[in-house]
Amino acid sequence: MLIHETQVRVYYEDTDKMGVVYYGVYPRYYEIGRTEMIRSLGISYKEIEETNILLPARSLSINYLKSAYYDDLLTIRTIIETIPKVKFPIKTEIYNQQNELINSGEVVLAFFDAVTNKPCRIPEKFRQAMEVHFKSPTD
Numbered sequence: 001m002l003i004h005e006t007q008v009r010v011y012y013e014d015t016d017k018m019g020v021v022y023y024g025v026y027p028r029y030y031e032i033g034r035t036e037m038i039r040s041l042g043i044s045y046k047e048i049e050e051t052n053i054l055l056p057a058r059s060l061s062i063n064y065l066k067s068a069y070y071d072d073l074l075t076i077r078t079i080i081e082t083i084p085k086v087k088f089p090i091k092t093e094i095y096n097q098q099n100e101l102i103n104s105g106e107v108v109l110a111f112f113d114a115v116t117n118k119p120c121r122i123p124e125k126f127r128q129a130m131e132v133h134f135k136s137p138t139d
Contacts, residue, residue: 002080002133004037010072021068027060030092030107033076037090041129052114053123055088062105066096073097083130086111086119 079091094103113120
């Protein structure tokens with residue numbers, strides 16, 4: 001399993017008139033978490049796209065548990081439970097400064113070949129970078 005954490009500050013632009021994070025901002029937080037998780041593997045979205053592989057979203061589910069507020073420091077936990085093949089499910093948990101789970105969800109992306117316009121397998125370099133996190137200590 002691969003678990004990566006990154007933090008984000010809630011800016012004024014993320015909130016509604018009551019200072020609460022607007023519900024439509026959470027998918028952006030999910031993307032921040034997943035982008036930084038990929039970067040932590042030594043790869044960037046940009047590098048993936050330069051090989052003509054795209055990662056469009058297939059589905060998104062979100063559970064709003066508690067509110068986040070202006071100036072909160074949130075922890076975005078990005079969780080990959082299995083090495084993807086074509087579909088790439090990514091779970092996300094967001095915690096407030098009190099370490100309370102305030103939001104959870106899942107985005108399912110798909111590896112997509114921009115040249116053939118068809119789904120494709122995970123790029124080998126990406127798979128190898130992820131594989132390290134899925135080996136047991138006895139391997």
